[in-house]
Amino acid sequence: xxxxxxxxxxxxxxxALLPTGAAGAAASGPVQRxxxxxxxxxxxxxxxxxxxxxxxxxxxxxxxxxxYWQNPGDSGLETKFAWTLPAGLAAGPIExxxxxxxxxxxxxxxxxxxxxxxxVTITPAADLTADSVTLAVKADWLICRIECIxxxxxxxxxxxxxxxxxxPSRFAARFDATAARTPEAVDWPAAFTxxxxxxxxxxxxxxxxxxxxxxxxxxxxxxxxxxxxxFVALDAGTLQVVxxxxxxxxxxxxxxxxxxxxxxxxxxxxxxxxxxxxESLGPAATAASGEREPLALITVxxxxxAGGVLLNLMPCVFxxxxxxxxxxxxxxxxxxxxxxxYTAGVLVTFxxxxxxxxxxxxxxxxxxxxxxxxxxxxxxxxxYLFFAMALSLSGVFDLGTRWMGLGQELSGPDGLRxxxxxGALATLVASPCTAPAMGTALGVAxxxxxxxxMAVFLALGFGLALPMLVLSLVPALAxxxxxxxxxxxxxxxxxxxxxxxxxxxxxxxLGNQVGSTGMSxxxxxxxxxxxxxxxxxxxxxxxAAAPGQALAHVLIGxxxxxxxxxxxxxxxxxxxGRAATAGAEPWSxxxxxxxxxxxxxxxxxxxxxxxxxxxxVNEAVALSTDTVQDALDAYGFEYLVGxxxxxxxxxxxxxxxxxxxxxxLYVVYxxxxxxxxxxxxxxxxPGAVAAALREAAGE
Amino acid sequence: xxxxxxLLLTTLLLSIALSAPLAAAPVIxxxxxxxxxxxxxxxxxxxxxxxxxxxxxxxxxxECPFVxxxxxxxxxQDQQRTAAGEHDAVWLTIISSKPGAQGHVGPExxxxxxxxxxxxxxxxxxxxxxxxxxxxxxxxxxxMYIIDGEGxxxxxxxxxxxxxxxxxxxxxxxxxxxxxxxxxxxxxxVAEPVTRPYGCTIKY
Numbered sequence: 001x002x003x004x005x006x007x008x009x010x011x012x013x014x015x016a017l018l019p020t021g022a023a024g025a026a027a028s029g030p031v032q033r034x035x036x037x038x039x040x041x042x043x044x045x046x047x048x049x050x051x052x053x054x055x056x057x058x059x060x061x062x063x064x065x066x067x068y069w070q071n072p073g074d075s076g077l078e079t080k081f082a083w084t085l086p087a088g089l090a091a092g093p094i095e096x097x098x099x100x101x102x103x104x105x106x107x108x109x110x111x112x113x114x115x116x117x118x119x120v121t122i123t124p125a126a127d128l129t130a131d132s133v134t135l136a137v138k139a140d141w142l143i144c145r146i147e148c149i150x151x152x153x154x155x156x157x158x159x160x161x162x163x164x165x166x167x168p169s170r171f172a173a174r175f176d177a178t179a180a181r182t183p184e185a186v187d188w189p190a191a192f193t194x195x196x197x198x199x200x201x202x203x204x205x206x207x208x209x210x211x212x213x214x215x216x217x218x219x220x221x222x223x224x225x226x227x228x229x230x231f232v233a234l235d236a237g238t239l240q241v242v243x244x245x246x247x248x249x250x251x252x253x254x255x256x257x258x259x260x261x262x263x264x265x266x267x268x269x270x271x272x273x274x275x276x277x278x279e280s281l282g283p284a285a286t287a288a289s290g291e292r293e294p295l296a297l298i299t300v301x302x303x304x305x306a307g308g309v310l311l312n313l314m315p316c317v318f319x320x321x322x323x324x325x326x327x328x329x330x331x332x333x334x335x336x337x338x339x340x341x342y343t344a345g346v347l348v349t350f351x352x353x354x355x356x357x358x359x360x361x362x363x364x365x366x367x368x369x370x371x372x373x374x375x376x377x378x379x380x381x382x383x384y385l386f387f388a389m390a391l392s393l394s395g396v397f398d399l400g401t402r403w404m405g406l407g408q409e410l411s412g413p414d415g416l417r418x419x420x421x422x423g424a425l426a427t428l429v430a431s432p433c434t435a436p437a438m439g440t441a442l443g444v445a446x447x448x449x450x451x452x453x454m455a456v457f458l459a460l461g462f463g464l465a466l467p468m469l470v471l472s473l474v475p476a477l478a479x480x481x482x483x484x485x486x487x488x489x490x491x492x493x494x495x496x497x498x499x500x501x502x503x504x505x506x507x508x509x510l511g512n513q514v515g516s517t518g519m520s521x522x523x524x525x526x527x528x529x530x531x532x533x534x535x536x537x538x539x540x541x542x543x544a545a546a547p548g549q550a551l552a553h554v555l556i557g558x559x560x561x562x563x564x565x566x567x568x569x570x571x572x573x574x575x576x577g578r579a580a581t582a583g584a585e586p587w588s589x590x591x592x593x594x595x596x597x598x599x600x601x602x603x604x605x606x607x608x609x610x611x612x613x614x615x616x617v618n619e620a621v622a623l624s625t626d627t628v629q630d631a632l633d634a635y636g637f638e639y640l641v642g643x644x645x646x647x648x649x650x651x652x653x654x655x656x657x658x659x660x661x662x663x664x665l666y667v668v669y670x671x672x673x674x675x676x677x678x679x680x681x682x683x684x685x686p687g688a689v690a691a692a693l694r695e696a697a698g699e
Numbered sequence: 700x701x702x703x704x705x706l707l708l709t710t711l712l713l714s715i716a717l718s719a720p721l722a723a724a725p726v727i728x729x730x731x732x733x734x735x736x737x738x739x740x741x742x743x744x745x746x747x748x749x750x751x752x753x754x755x756x757x758x759x760x761x762e763c764p765f766v767x768x769x770x771x772x773x774x775x776q777d778q779q780r781t782a783a784g785e786h787d788a789v790w791l792t793i794i795s796s797k798p799g800a801q802g803h804v805g806p807e808x809x810x811x812x813x814x815x816x817x818x819x820x821x822x823x824x825x826x827x828x829x830x831x832x833x834x835x836x837x838x839x840x841x842x843m844y845i846i847d848g849e850g851x852x853x854x855x856x857x858x859x860x861x862x863x864x865x866x867x868x869x870x871x872x873x874x875x876x877x878x879x880x881x882x883x884x885x886x887x888x889v890a891e892p893v894t895r896p897y898g899c900t901i902k903y
Contacts, residue, residue, distance in 0.1 A: 075839050075900040077862050107838065107900055140863065147801045148899045150764045150864030222895045247725075247836045248856055250893035 040155035043175040044166035050126030056119035069099035073109035077142035088125035108226040183268035190273035201241040219257040308463020319495035339472025343465040345423020350461030390499035397537030518573030525566025532559035587642030607665040622684035631690035635697035670696035736824035739806035753788040760802025760840040763899035772866040795832030800902030829903040839898035856894030
């Protein structure tokens with residue numbers, strides 16, 4: 001350590017000889033340490049009992065050297081103060097001005113260079129009687145250029161105490177300048193998630209910041225990968241930030257302070273974000289943005305239970321269940337057992353679906369609740385199922401009622417099994433309703449550990465089963481239901497219409513997946529299905545030998561085959577516009593090999609999927625931009641896009657060759673013979689892609 | 700900038716779905732990246748050579764004050780001896796500084812450092828290219844990793860819980876590597892498998 005500079009001892013001596021108080025502040029003055037001069041300074045000339053005042057340590061760095069912010073970034077160490085204060089004085093935390101972003105080789109650090117001041121508020125007691133107070137602080141820091149040197153200094157400052165309003169010192173202007181660069185604490189509602197390797201932040205009611213130049217500094221170390229620029233979007237007062245998590249992220253802080261800085265506007269704010277699912281955007285979300293404490297598990301479970309009860313009213317569930325309820329009424333003392341079997345059916349099915357979801361998630365799959373709906377085959381199957389159920393309720397045919405558990409077999413040996421499967425069916429048909437209605441609630445579940453997530457799903461299932469269970473266990477309640485009678489026929493037929501609407505909704509989902517051509521095929525299939533079921537309904541009561549019966553059976557068979565063919569055909573289509581990124585060609589191993597064989601052409605490969613947020617963000621902010629498109633043209637690159645929205649073994653194999661099991665994956669093949677592929681980062685900026693292309697092209 | 704429906708969709712997807720995993724860093728509970736490096740005696744070591752024994756990786760740079768904090772106080776050497784003596788563990792000290800950068804040493808100098816500091820690693824491995832350091836996403840010195848006998852990564856992070864350069868802080872800090880070795884010896888899962896690494900940036 002270099003000792004104090006030669007002139008300073010003299011200065012200090014002179015200061016020490018001055019009577020304390022008479023000459024204002026006495027202090028250890030500027031102290032030279034490795035590559036930095038530090039000094040403890042005050043914003044006021046004297047202390048007034050009971051009036052808080054600011055002191056702080058100034059850092060004058062040598063050029064190129066810097067010290068660190070409260071979150072130092074990928075490496076480095078935050079500056080720390082340890083105060084020794086006389087009785088009656090208390091020091092607050094460092095009031096950090098917003099930091100600079102320093103990129104050092106492959107890492108990014110947050111800190112300060114040149115000169116800066118770290119202020120602290122000191123609160124003196126109102127009954128302070130001393131004539132003067134001496135403040136002492138031990139400051140520890142790490143100062144770095146590329147190499148780093150820990151620094152430490154014990155600094156003192158004496159201030160007179162007078163019962164008069166404090167007068168500003170010669171350092172007051174520096175305190176003011178620092179205050180202007182210190183983020184203002186705001187109470188904007190903010191939530192963050194750390195799921196799936198990404199830090200996601202959402203802040204609402206944002207005003208006075210420009211997203212295009214917004215810098216985001218989480219105050220918590222080892223949260224994000226600082227070296228990767230975050231994706232920042234601000235729209236209608238809602239800010240969205242996505243950044244990869246640090247590999248050394250270990251635990252979620254209870255409250256995360258995030259500093260948002262619009263340097264050009266000279267404005268910075270600090271928000272306090274809570275862990276929790278990001279809200280879907282909309283007026284309701286904004287209106288209900290009051291106090292948002294993290295939900296306790298028991299609260300989540302109760303909410304899930306209530307949500308499950310509400311599911312009974314969903315258009316896809318109510319018709320099935322209301323009729324089931326009617327049939328229970330007549331079953332007397334066996335009703336309780338049916339209720340139990342039904343509940344078991346619901347819970348087992350929920351456990352299976354949730355188990356599959358959690359297992360897939362543990363395997364790194366990017367899925368959420370409602371993942372079944374990602375498969376067009378499954379959605380198309382549901383369309384048929386709901387349509388057939390609706391036709392059955394409309395009275396077109398009568399077959400469905402048997403396995404919907406509505407028939408008289410309740411008293412038979414298969415009755416309990418029937419109730420179990422009614423429960424399973426209820427869960428299955430409820431799933432398309434849960435996806436949109438329960439999305440946010442289940443988002444919370446998805447963020448929980450597996451055991452707790454399973455508990456939430458089971459609570460939801462139990463809620464779904466509960467009304468029926470209560471009805472079956474409390475005969476008094478069941479007796480209060482309307483007596484079965486001819487009105488039930490009307491009721492059944494009315495109940496068909498919510499099911500038809502559910503079919504419409506499912507067709508809309510399917511249309512997004514397979515386009516209008518695919519959807520038309522399925523509609524044709526529905527007509528065939530309707531014909532088959534209508535004919536089946538007409539011929540059901542007749543004797544096998546009745547005239548035309550054989551022909552009817554052939555026609556039914558043909559129509560069912562037609563419906564099946566339509567189903568298979570429909571799901572083979574792709575909605576237009578999928579992966580239709582500007583200037584892109586669909587990826588195939590053959591096409592890639594063909595282009596690589598051409599020494600004049602380079603290739604940019606983009607492996608993407610509709611459900612991959614990072615992919616969509618990258619395409620929106622980087623790959624589709626003119627900068628990248630121009631670079632592709634300028635350097636002679638072809639752009640191949642592989643769509644992994646639906647599982648594709650060829651793409652899975654390609655990902656594996658790069659050691660990946662998920663998207664996005666961006667690979668640049670330089671022009672020239674036998675090109676060596678270069679993998680791009682998973683978060684892209686237009687400039688980075690253009691630079692990578694330019695470099696690959698050797699220009 | 701995305702329009703509102705896109706933003707809404709992004710939010711929904713973020714809250715419901717989970718996005719793709721990052722491939723860059725090793726993952727606790729998964730097989731640790733295999734490597735092959737030459738030690739100061741010219742012997743080649745592979746991670747898989749030590750299957751059946753616990754392996755500790757220590758990234759180091761003798762000129763780094765944070766490394767000096769733990770060597771000048773004998774904290775690192777004590778841990779090396781505890782690991783070998785009580786846990787029959789393999790301790791590999793790895794130097795990833797590129798030639799000419801701070802902390803880069805040749806085999807003789809590395810051996811001299813080991814002797815002068817009375818250090819007791821199983822071997823000191825030279826990773827001039829930085830490939831192994833990057834495979835482990837090692838960021839700083841010291842940066843510690845523990846791999847169990849089955850080749851599974853069970854710990855990565857700092858040497859202890861107090862990010863400072865002051866040796867006086869060591870007695871009051873949690874020594875994460877020793878704690879993890881105790882957990883492994885007791886057949887428990889490592890209580891804190893990921894911690895904040897602190898120290899000097901590795902000079903790749």
